[in-house]
Amino acid sequence: MGAGRVLDAYRRTQAEVRHAIASDDAEWVRVGALLENASLLPVDQRGAHLAAAADSVRATLGPERWATGHRVDPVRPASDRSLAGRFRAYCEIVEDAGALALADAMLDAYVGADPGVDVIERGRVEAVRARLAWKAGDFDAATERYRRVAAVGRREHSDELAVRALMGQSIVARQLGNYPRVRERAARAAAIAERRGMTRLAATACQVLTVGFAVARDFGTAVTHGWRAYQHGVGDPILEAEALGIVGQLFLDMGHPEPAAAAFRAIISRAPADRILLPSLGGLAVAASRMGARDTVAWVEDRIESRIRAGATPYCIASAQLDLAIAWNELDAPAHADEARRGALALAVEYRFHEIAHHAAERQATTAPARETLSTNAEEVADAVLHLAAV
Numbered sequence: 001m002g003a004g005r006v007l008d009a010y011r012r013t014q015a016e017v018r019h020a021i022a023s024d025d026a027e028w029v030r031v032g033a034l035l036e037n038a039s040l041l042p043v044d045q046r047g048a049h050l051a052a053a054a055d056s057v058r059a060t061l062g063p064e065r066w067a068t069g070h071r072v073d074p075v076r077p078a079s080d081r082s083l084a085g086r087f088r089a090y091c092e093i094v095e096d097a098g099a100l101a102l103a104d105a106m107l108d109a110y111v112g113a114d115p116g117v118d119v120i121e122r123g124r125v126e127a128v129r130a131r132l133a134w135k136a137g138d139f140d141a142a143t144e145r146y147r148r149v150a151a152v153g154r155r156e157h158s159d160e161l162a163v164r165a166l167m168g169q170s171i172v173a174r175q176l177g178n179y180p181r182v183r184e185r186a187a188r189a190a191a192i193a194e195r196r197g198m199t200r201l202a203a204t205a206c207q208v209l210t211v212g213f214a215v216a217r218d219f220g221t222a223v224t225h226g227w228r229a230y231q232h233g234v235g236d237p238i239l240e241a242e243a244l245g246i247v248g249q250l251f252l253d254m255g256h257p258e259p260a261a262a263a264f265r266a267i268i269s270r271a272p273a274d275r276i277l278l279p280s281l282g283g284l285a286v287a288a289s290r291m292g293a294r295d296t297v298a299w300v301e302d303r304i305e306s307r308i309r310a311g312a313t314p315y316c317i318a319s320a321q322l323d324l325a326i327a328w329n330e331l332d333a334p335a336h337a338d339e340a341r342r343g344a345l346a347l348a349v350e351y352r353f354h355e356i357a358h359h360a361a362e363r364q365a366t367t368a369p370a371r372e373t374l375s376t377n378a379e380e381v382a383d384a385v386l387h388l389a390a391v
Contacts, residue, residue, distance in 0.1 A: 006032035009105035013098070025102075028094050031056045032106040038113035050114060054083055057090045065089060071236055072200035073124070074160055083114055084121045088128055095132065096275055098313055104132045120161065123152040127164040134172055142172050159196045163189045163205060170208050174215065182212040190228075203232035203239045210246050214253070220375045223250045227381045241267045241276045247385060248283050252290075255371035259382040261287035261296075262389035269389075274307055278316040281307075282323025289327035290368045297327045301336070318347035318356050326366050 010029045031053050038049035058066045069077040069085030077084050087110050094103040107125050111117050117125070130145035146168040153161030170185035186209035193202035206229035213222035226247040233239025248263030264284035267276060281300050288296035304320050321344035328337035341360050348357035374382060 006036050006102065006105045006109055009101040010099075013101050024093070024097070025099070027056060027060070028099070028102060028106065031090075032102070032109050035106070035109035035113040039109060043115050046113060046115070050083070051081070054081060054086075057083065057086055060090060060093070061086060070124075071238065072204060074196075074198045074201065079116075082116060083110065084117065085124075088124060091128070095135075096273065096313075098315070100132045100136050104129055107132075119152060119156055120158055123149050123156075123158065123161040124164065126152075127161070127168055130168050131171075134168075134175060139172055139175060142168070146172065159192050160198060160201065163193045163198065163201050166192070167201075167205050167208050170212065174211065179212065179215055182215070183209065186212050190225075194232075199232045200236060200239065203229045203236070203243065206232060207243060207246060210243075210250075214246075214250060219250050219254045219372065220378050223247055223254075223381050224377045226250060227384065237270050237272065238276070241270055241272045241280070244385070244388075245276065245280055245283065247381065248280070248287070251382065251385075252283065252287055253369055254374065254378075255369045256374065256382065257287040257290040257368075259385045261291065261293075262386045266385070266389045268303075274312040274316050278304065278307060278312060278320040279323075282320040285324050285327035286330070289330040292331075294331055294333075297324070297331060300324065300327070301340070314347045314351045315353055315356075318344045318351070318353055318360075321347075322356055322360055325360070329366060330368065 006029060010025070010032075034049045034053045034056075038046040038053075041049070065071075066086060067076070069075075070089045073085050077086065088107070091103045091106055094106065107129055111122055111125050126145050127149045130142045130149065133139075133145060134142035146165050149161050149168070150165035152158070153165055166185045166189035170182050170189065173179070173181040173185060186205060190202060190205035190209050193199075193205050206225050210222045210226040210229060213219075213225060226243055230240060230243035230247065233243055244263045244267050248260045248267070251257070251260035251263065261284055264280045264287060267280040268284065271277070272280070281303050285297050285300040288294075288300070301324055304317070304324060307320075308317055321340045325337045325340035325344060328334075328340060344356055345360035347353065348360055
């Protein structure tokens, strides 16, 4: 996934970003173009362009997020005017809207324009661009970029970059089906991050490790690591919600819908962004259906419809509607199930979400997983999640 000029990248992703609220996409292009144009000037003449870009980023992030920088970085930005960390946080908004090529081009423009970007920040940006590459299906580019991040980490003796590279390598390995490598890389990343006190990165590394055990169907071990991820992320609403979402799904897979529903309710109560909210609503619908809670499934249906009217992104909507179809099907409500399934299928076909389209193509009978006996650790996590939803 090579970097392109910002405007070209926008044209390639315009269909994806048209669902962004208001005219955010126009502002993204303006900021990217400011940085791109700055890179064409002598270093001593770039100040006005960089200041204008920083003002836009600050206005979007708000004072608290601007002061913090990027939420998982181990250190805060050294200067109130620096874009370090903050521009990556800004580009995540673009990424979350589905505009992967645009986010990539903007990051490339940033490192080319800002002489204040040091070697560690460049490594962080390279790791983000690797993530954008694998999300776009370019695993070769992602692998090469993570290799570069690891190399810079060794050269600069940076444990942070080592953790970022290991996590990325684990995720790429998962996409390619190399599950032993998934767990080995994620375990190393989590160990380094915990040893060095990088709690936010440790939370993310434990999430990756959790998925590594889940794909091996070792759900008991996975839920223990998922709770580790939650504990490391306490205080960061996004990390908390991401970890709880994984834990909730694990309890569903183990045949325990009660703690699963509690995890999803705890997420929903935090009013997260749609990319977290809608999967949680879908998970709650499935958990509720397995508890016979028809009223809860109906409530979820209303919430999903409200997010559709508010302009949530197509993938999130389609995925949630597919979960809703499963829930109604398990409650033996075929008319409701077919309506949700058709909604998911229409979006999946229009936007080429092949996996969702495959599952939504016809109404299929689903069977709740057998109820597994929980280990002592998993029981403790279940109790903690149930308590969390009650407070």
